[in-house]
Amino acid sequence: MARKKDLQAVARRTDLARPIGVGVVVTAMLPLVILPLASIFIFGLSKGPVHFWEALVNPAALFSLKLSIMTSSVATACNVVFGIIAAYVLSKYEFPGDSSLTIIISLPTAIPTAVAGFALLLLWGRSGLLGQFLEHTDIQVMFTTSAIILANIFVTFPLAFGVIKPALDNLDTSYEDAAETIGATRWQTFRYVVLPSLRGAIITGALLTFARSIGEFGSTIMVSGNLAMKTQTAPLYIYTKFNEGDIEGANAIAAVLAIISFAIFSMIIVFRKRLGR
Amino acid sequence: MARQTMVSIFPEMKAFADHTPDLEAALTVRNLTKSFGAERVLDDVSFTVAEGESLVLLGHSGSGKSTTLRLIAGLEHPDGGEIFLHGRSVERLRARDRNVGVIFQNYALFPRMTVAENIGFGLRIRGVKSHKRAEITDRMLVLIGLAEHRDKYPWQISGGQQQRVAIARALAYEPDVLLFDESFSALDPQTRVGLRRDIRALLRRLRVPALFITHDQEEAMELGDHIAILNRGRLEQTGTPDQVYNEPKTEFVATFLGAANVVAAIAHTGAIELDPERLLPIRYNSVNPGPVKVVFRPEDVVLSTPASTPETPYPLGRGEIVDVSFTGASEAVMVRLTGKGELSSISEARSQFQTGSLQRSSARSGIVIKALRTKWDARHFGLHPGDAVSVGLRHFSVLVD
Numbered sequence: 001m002a003r004k005k006d007l008q009a010v011a012r013r014t015d016l017a018r019p020i021g022v023g024v025v026v027t028a029m030l031p032l033v034i035l036p037l038a039s040i041f042i043f044g045l046s047k048g049p050v051h052f053w054e055a056l057v058n059p060a061a062l063f064s065l066k067l068s069i070m071t072s073s074v075a076t077a078c079n080v081v082f083g084i085i086a087a088y089v090l091s092k093y094e095f096p097g098d099s100s101l102t103i104i105i106s107l108p109t110a111i112p113t114a115v116a117g118f119a120l121l122l123l124w125g126r127s128g129l130l131g132q133f134l135e136h137t138d139i140q141v142m143f144t145t146s147a148i149i150l151a152n153i154f155v156t157f158p159l160a161f162g163v164i165k166p167a168l169d170n171l172d173t174s175y176e177d178a179a180e181t182i183g184a185t186r187w188q189t190f191r192y193v194v195l196p197s198l199r200g201a202i203i204t205g206a207l208l209t210f211a212r213s214i215g216e217f218g219s220t221i222m223v224s225g226n227l228a229m230k231t232q233t234a235p236l237y238i239y240t241k242f243n244e245g246d247i248e249g250a251n252a253i254a255a256v257l258a259i260i261s262f263a264i265f266s267m268i269i270v271f272r273k274r275l276g277r
Numbered sequence: 278m279a280r281q282t283m284v285s286i287f288p289e290m291k292a293f294a295d296h297t298p299d300l301e302a303a304l305t306v307r308n309l310t311k312s313f314g315a316e317r318v319l320d321d322v323s324f325t326v327a328e329g330e331s332l333v334l335l336g337h338s339g340s341g342k343s344t345t346l347r348l349i350a351g352l353e354h355p356d357g358g359e360i361f362l363h364g365r366s367v368e369r370l371r372a373r374d375r376n377v378g379v380i381f382q383n384y385a386l387f388p389r390m391t392v393a394e395n396i397g398f399g400l401r402i403r404g405v406k407s408h409k410r411a412e413i414t415d416r417m418l419v420l421i422g423l424a425e426h427r428d429k430y431p432w433q434i435s436g437g438q439q440q441r442v443a444i445a446r447a448l449a450y451e452p453d454v455l456l457f458d459e460s461f462s463a464l465d466p467q468t469r470v471g472l473r474r475d476i477r478a479l480l481r482r483l484r485v486p487a488l489f490i491t492h493d494q495e496e497a498m499e500l501g502d503h504i505a506i507l508n509r510g511r512l513e514q515t516g517t518p519d520q521v522y523n524e525p526k527t528e529f530v531a532t533f534l535g536a537a538n539v540v541a542a543i544a545h546t547g548a549i550e551l552d553p554e555r556l557l558p559i560r561y562n563s564v565n566p567g568p569v570k571v572v573f574r575p576e577d578v579v580l581s582t583p584a585s586t587p588e589t590p591y592p593l594g595r596g597e598i599v600d601v602s603f604t605g606a607s608e609a610v611m612v613r614l615t616g617k618g619e620l621s622s623i624s625e626a627r628s629q630f631q632t633g634s635l636q637r638s639s640a641r642s643g644i645v646i647k648a649l650r651t652k653w654d655a656r657h658f659g660l661h662p663g664d665a666v667s668v669g670l671r672h673f674s675v676l677v678d
Contacts, residue, residue, distance in 0.1 A: 178385035180372040181350050182399040183450065192398070196389035 040258055044251040055252035060228050064237035065256060071145060071233065072213035075152035080206045083160030084198070088190070091168040108157040113218030116154050120147065120223050143225035148233060151219035156212045160205030167201035204271045211264040215257065303328045303486030304349065304454045309358035311344055318344050320510040326454065329484035333501030335491055341510040342490045346456050349488070351375045362453045378447025382459045384439045386431035392442050393418065393427040399450035417445040437468040444476065448485070455487040461496060473499055494534050498522070506530050524674050531572045531676070538646045544569045549675060557591050557673060564675055573673040578648035580610065580666045589669035596668040598660050599645055608655040612668060614643040
């Protein structure tokens with residue numbers, strides 16, 4: 001009898017554990033994540049969609065969005081190309097210092113973005129290590145679009161590499177052996193056999209890099225100069241409008257950025273699933 | 278049946294012949310040596326694959342057979358030795374310039390290419406025009422009987438079909454030799470047997486020279502015009518399936534290719550002595566006097582009633598049944614050789630050399646050998662443990678260390 005009671009108690013406990021557990025997780029997420037996100041849309045649309053639309057089509061707002069998409073695309077392209085090359089080199093060749101190189105490539109994500117921006121200033125700024133040589137030329141790097149791209153490249157540097165390298169490591173070498181015995185050169189093997197096999201990883205890596213780039217704030221505000229219609233990216237626009245008290249202006253762009261991020265995130269999930277197959 | 282053909286007496290002769298370069302051969306491998314670190318995986322391996330023939334390299338995993346294949350394909354580089362394809366040294370050629378076709382264990386079909394694209398890949402690489410490429414691809418698809426699967430991806434077809442595609446992909450660019458790396462091991466037994474037969478017929482028809490790598494002796498027997506048995510990086514014996522099965526030159530070959538009785542004995546001029554009562558005649562002076570091993574297959578052991586003498590060339594005297602097990606097509610019988618002599622010379626011979634896998638004798642008396650009978654023999658002359666029988670041999674061979 002006593003034993004039966006124990007079993008029932010256990011059963012009741014496990015029955016309760018699930019709803020309590022789920023409840024704790026959701027309750028914790030509500031003020032921390034869900035409500036903040038929800039308020040962007042609640043506030044954004046509180047004065048009606050017309051207001052929201054007007055705030056969005058403001059030339060400075062549209063410019064900031066375009067600039068963010070452009071700089072993020074360039075940075076993504078650079079980092080994906082670099083990521084493929086670096087992954088191939090580090091996966092196929094052994095050389096002294098190869099493991100240190102892997103760590104160095106991965107380092108930028110560990111560095112605070114404000115530090116990254118500051119570091120770029122110290123390199124390219126007027127009295128910077130390289131910048132001092134550019135002072136009497138027409139070339140200016142800091143406070144231009146180039147500076148934003150450099151900052152984006154720096155902070156998202158290892159993301160594509162980090163996805164492509166494991167995919168390449170796991171690629172069965174017999175495909176490359178087969179291509180070689182069939183008569184393919186190293187380039188043909190890479191082009192027709194290796195690269196298509198990495199398609200999923202390359203797309204995932206690109207999406208991750210783009211998503212991280214388009215939201216970049218800390219380094220961008222240091223190197224861009226935050227000039228409206230010139231070097232003001234979408235996150236900087238949100239910050240500036242908020243400081244000016246233009247909540248609707250900030251809100252419209254914030255909502256768009258959030259939607260872009262959701263879209264990219266969903267695409268990553270889809271590609272991750274495909275990768276798993 | 279002449280007695281002298283029964284006994285292998287010149288183990289060196291064939292090996293010597295293998296070392297002479299054969300420029301007519303599709304593939305010649307001479308004195309191939311390869312080490313990985315301190316471990317020597319191939320030690321002085323030589324063999325040839327004649328034009329239009331197939332050779333099976335048979336060995337356990339780790340015997341160096343896959344390394345041999347990779348060396349021939351150019352995917353690894355030998356420490357020593359030479360490889361000739363149609364008489365041309367390939368030492369300085371990279372894998373892609375050797376024009377060999379490799380069928381990998383996992384087939385290595387390119388996952389992002391369709392069946393047709395896989396087959397046409399070698400031609401595409403060689404710059405063959407697309408209409409010509411399509412024509413050859415279609416011919417290959419018909420050859421392997423997969424025309425209706427041309428636009429499928431590798432993961433959409435079965436393992437056996439994948440292997441056919443891998444073969445077609447290699448045949449499409451007309452390789453000098455086909456190399457099969459354990460290509461049947463991943464298939465289920467039924468598919469394997471059928472596919473093996475098809476591929477053998479195909480190779481015969483196209484007269485494409487082929488080298489198969491396998492650890493499966495049944496597969497080796499079926500696929501090989503010749504079989505080369507590799508053991509720990511050394512070639513033990515090369516010969517036709519019949520030669521290596523019936524005239525094994527080493528104990529390893531004898532036991533690897535199927536069940537074998539290996540019995541210690543002493544060679545005299547004109548006879549092999551198992552014990553004073555059991556003498557097996559051999560050609561005069563064909564074996565140097567001294568300790569030897571006698572090898573015979575279970576199916577070469579003949580059992581008859583103790584009163585009669587078995588109608589075989591080599592009587593082995595009396596025996597006692599130890600165990601009988603019926604396996605369907607045949608019956609396995611364990612027989613202890615008995616007699617006055619109690620096989621004293623066997624234990625004597627055994628003490629003279631230290632090889633491990635000799636037949637173990639029971640403390641009470643002589644050695645136990647295995648005999649295999651057909652189910653008809655089993656039915657007409659039933660045997661039970663304890664029965665006395667008369668034992669004879671149809672065939673045996675002698676191993677000299």
